[in-house]
Amino acid sequence: MTGIEYDDFLDLEYQPAETELVCEFAIEPAADMTMEAAASRVASESSNGTWAALHVDESELTDLGAVACDIDGSDVLVAYPPELFEAGSMPQILSCIAGNILGMKAVDSIRLEDCRWPETVVGGFPGPQFGTSVAGEKLDAEDRPVLATVPKPKVGLSTDAHASIGEAAWRGGIDLLKDDENLTDQAFNPFVDRLTESLAARDRVQEDTGERKDYLVNVTAETTEMLERIDLVAEHGGGFVMVDVITCGWAAVQSVRDRCEDHGLAIHAHRAMHAAFDRLDHHGVSMRVIAQVARLCGVDHIHTGTAGLGKLENEDTPGINAWLTGECYGLNPVLPVASGGLHPGVIDQLIDALGTDIIVQAGGGVHGHPDGTLAGAKALRQSVEAAMAGEALADYATDHPELATALETWGAETPR
Numbered sequence: 001m002t003g004i005e006y007d008d009f010l011d012l013e014y015q016p017a018e019t020e021l022v023c024e025f026a027i028e029p030a031a032d033m034t035m036e037a038a039a040s041r042v043a044s045e046s047s048n049g050t051w052a053a054l055h056v057d058e059s060e061l062t063d064l065g066a067v068a069c070d071i072d073g074s075d076v077l078v079a080y081p082p083e084l085f086e087a088g089s090m091p092q093i094l095s096c097i098a099g100n101i102l103g104m105k106a107v108d109s110i111r112l113e114d115c116r117w118p119e120t121v122v123g124g125f126p127g128p129q130f131g132t133s134v135a136g137e138k139l140d141a142e143d144r145p146v147l148a149t150v151p152k153p154k155v156g157l158s159t160d161a162h163a164s165i166g167e168a169a170w171r172g173g174i175d176l177l178k179d180d181e182n183l184t185d186q187a188f189n190p191f192v193d194r195l196t197e198s199l200a201a202r203d204r205v206q207e208d209t210g211e212r213k214d215y216l217v218n219v220t221a222e223t224t225e226m227l228e229r230i231d232l233v234a235e236h237g238g239g240f241v242m243v244d245v246i247t248c249g250w251a252a253v254q255s256v257r258d259r260c261e262d263h264g265l266a267i268h269a270h271r272a273m274h275a276a277f278d279r280l281d282h283h284g285v286s287m288r289v290i291a292q293v294a295r296l297c298g299v300d301h302i303h304t305g306t307a308g309l310g311k312l313e314n315e316d317t318p319g320i321n322a323w324l325t326g327e328c329y330g331l332n333p334v335l336p337v338a339s340g341g342l343h344p345g346v347i348d349q350l351i352d353a354l355g356t357d358i359i360v361q362a363g364g365g366v367h368g369h370p371d372g373t374l375a376g377a378k379a380l381r382q383s384v385e386a387a388m389a390g391e392a393l394a395d396y397a398t399d400h401p402e403l404a405t406a407l408e409t410w411g412a413e414t415p416r
Contacts, residue, residue, distance in 0.1 A: 009043035010036055014069040016079035022116040023097050025076045026282060028108040039068035039076045041106040046096050047084055088124035090250040090297055098285050109283040115292055119329045125296040126257060127331030130266045132357055134300055134335060138239050138266060139175045140212050144388050145351065146335070146359040147174045147380055148216065152367040154180035159193045165373050167201035169366060170213045172377025178361060179218035181244050181272040191229060199236050216242040216268040223252045227259045234263035242268040246290070250297055257298035269299035291320050295328065301335040306342060307353040321354060337361055341415040344383035344393070344406040351387045360384070370405055379406035
């Protein structure tokens with residue numbers, strides 16, 4: 001019996017069921033392909049098709065074919081039956097919907113723009129353990145943005161210098177000290193030493209200020225080593241870990257989520273390498289989808305951009321944040337992180353654009369303050385206080401010299 005052919009994967013009258021995963025692709029067909037031909041090949045290759053006609057005993061075949069069901073210009077919707085996917089396996093899902101199709105000759109370019117995740121798929125994933133609740137559950141920032149900073153320079157500091165800068169930042173009003181994505185366990189700043197000294201500094205500041213502080217220590221490594229580092233963080237009294245989620249891989253992230261739940265640790269997701277997938281607007285995988293995957297896998301916060309106010313490429317940060325904090329079959333929401341080139345002079349604009357349910361992460365905008373890290377941290381905290389009170393930064397700076405100096409230094413300009 002002749003089996004599956006490309007035409008079987010195209011039905012523009014088809015209405016996807018609520019149980020199906022529906023993916024939106026932006027497609028540019030190859031020169032010798034119609035959009036219909038390209039769309040059917042995408043649906044075929046990402047499910048159970050092949051280039052040759054087959055002879056299959058249909059009694060032995062489960063119908064797992066995807067359907068290209070809508071074409072609007074370059075936008076194509078493909079619906080996938082839930083039986084195609086292994087429950088709780090993000091690597092397997094992505095191998096389908098963002099796998100071989102990104103290299104097919106049938107398309108000149110293809111970008112996975114968005115997904116409609118059904119409960120049948122979402123139910124296999126834990127989602128965040130804490131999510132947005134970390135602001136009040138683990139820190140004293142329930143009614144304002146959480147503030148974080150990376151010691152600068154981001155790599156090369158000794159352990160003593162790293163912990164000292166962190167202590168000054170915490171004392172100035174920062175909530176979270178954060179490792180850089182490049183800093184793990186190098187000889188100049190070993191992981192265990194950095195963890196121990198930084199948390200000791202945190203404890204001193206908490207005792208002196210009465211405000212809860214914590215440390216986003218980067219545990220990224222080979223998976224077994226990463227899990228051992230998570231255990232060490234728990235043993236030393238840390239409340240968070242940081243993971244470079246894309247470079248270490250989604251299977252590793254799922255393992256991290258399980259281990260962190262054992263210890264009650266929150267997961268800070270850094271998105272290093274995301275631009276390899278999402279920088280081009282016509283090919284790859286959008287940051288929106290990356291963020292969706294991260295939420296399902298269970299991170300508590302993730303970097304999503306600055307709505308054009310920082311140094312990195314602009315993207316749909318408000319839309320991504322809305323999905324991360326919106327309803328998704330009972331999964332906890334994710335706390336978005338704004339980072340990259342931020343400083344006190346743009347905080348009012350940032351809050352106007354993204355609201356207060358965010359983490360504001362500033363590096364150079366704290367440590368580059370002319371009067372040092374302590375003053376820089378105070379200036380950042382003061383800028384948030386002004387924005388929360390609805391007061392102009394310049395007016396608030398009249399009685400807050402640290403903020404005044406920051407505004408004199410950087411104004412309201414964004415770096416490149």
